[in-house]
Amino acid sequence: MPLPRTETVSPGPHIDARSTLGAAAFLLDGQVDAIDAVRPAIAAIAKCALKMAAAIREGHRLHYAAAGSSGLMALADVSELRGTFGIESDKLRIHMAGGVPVDANMPGDTEDDDRAAAQLAKGIHEGDVVIVLTASGTTPFALAIARAAQGKGTSVIGIANNPGTPLLAMADEAVCIATPPEVIAGSTRLGAGTAQKAALNLMSTLMGIELGHVYRGEMVNVIADNAKLVRRAVGMVVRIADVSADAAEAAIKQTGGRVKPAILVAVGCTPEEAASLLEQSNGQLGDCLNSLSPRKTNTFT
Known part of the structure; x- marks a missing residue:
């Protein structure tokens, strides 16, 4: 054999x-x-x-x-x-x-x-x-x-x-x-x-x-539990939501360090609205962004 x-x-x-x-x-x-x-x-x-x-x-x-x-x-x-x-x-x-x-x-x-x-x-x-x-x-x-x-x-x-x-x-x-x-x-x-x-x-x-944990090539469901990852999370919010670093940091704080809801907060949602949108879309950030106002929709496609 x-x-x-x-x-x-x-x-x-x-x-x-x-x-x-x-x-x-x-x-x-x-x-x-x-x-x-x-x-x-x-x-x-x-x-x-x-x-x-x-x-x-x-x-x-x-x-x-x-x-x-x-x-x-x-x-x-x-x-x-x-x-x-x-x-x-x-x-x-x-x-x-x-x-x-x-x-x-x-x-x-x-x-x-x-x-x-x-x-x-x-x-x-x-x-x-x-x-x-x-x-x-x-x-x-x-x-x-x-x-x-x-x-x-x-x-x-x-x-x-x-x-x-x-x-x-x-x-x-x-x-x-x-x-x-x-x-x-x-x-x-x-x-x-x-x-x-x-x-x-x-x-x-x-x-x-x-599962929707990657958006535009970014790990948007990362656990930001060290200084490097916090900076990465803030950077993702800045790039995807097109906001300042200060606005991104504020959004990150409001969502307890979670990137997906922070992005939605940064574009105008409340933390509660962000959580609801993510639940309805099975965590698909792109679907959430595209469900927002037509003025914002073209930004995220």
Whole structure:
């Protein structure tokens, strides 16, 4: 039986037979090839993003589940969703084999712990979306969570780098990112991990756009919880509402740091009117702006 591609080595002179400079170039080429492997999966990724957005819109949760390097990719993506898109923390969960490492030690045996996976899956409920990652497509921890989740009526998104593997076969939405053999056989933190991170970035960003948290290329649902982000929030209000920095700061204060309602306040709404408009439009700032007076409408299209 042939080895899965994630366990085989790239053709050509082995990386350890190259000069340091040559090895660096070889590594970079492997990363570029891994990113190229994401492109055939774009349609599946877009479909998954819509499912993720629907779950959040309906008050359900997103669960990310993985082991090892895949778990680190999942952790990186889910940890950014509150800050970037304002997704409430109670709507996001990370299930990583062995837990999130805090001492730079990530034991390998935890990926075989399907009992721990079943225990973690108790927090998954009907209507949630579960994003399961495994480069091999066969990791016991990942498969156990996927099985448990499906038994609860959730939608399982499976992301794997080896075609024809169990996770892809059982997933409701299968995202196969068929990355080339690794430059170091089995080191899936390299090409496979890079491709997984890119796929997750695409999915979660498309979800944010679908939820209305991006307007004119700006992250208008950002959580402004540090000085840099407060300045960014004020700048967004200035640019989108076409007001002075003083007016933008005043609007931001009236809305408790929330950018979308601050933009509406800056163009003449009361905070209450802004909240009502956003609720009626499912958070779509563009729709809110275009529902205002004809004098303002042309400004925002």
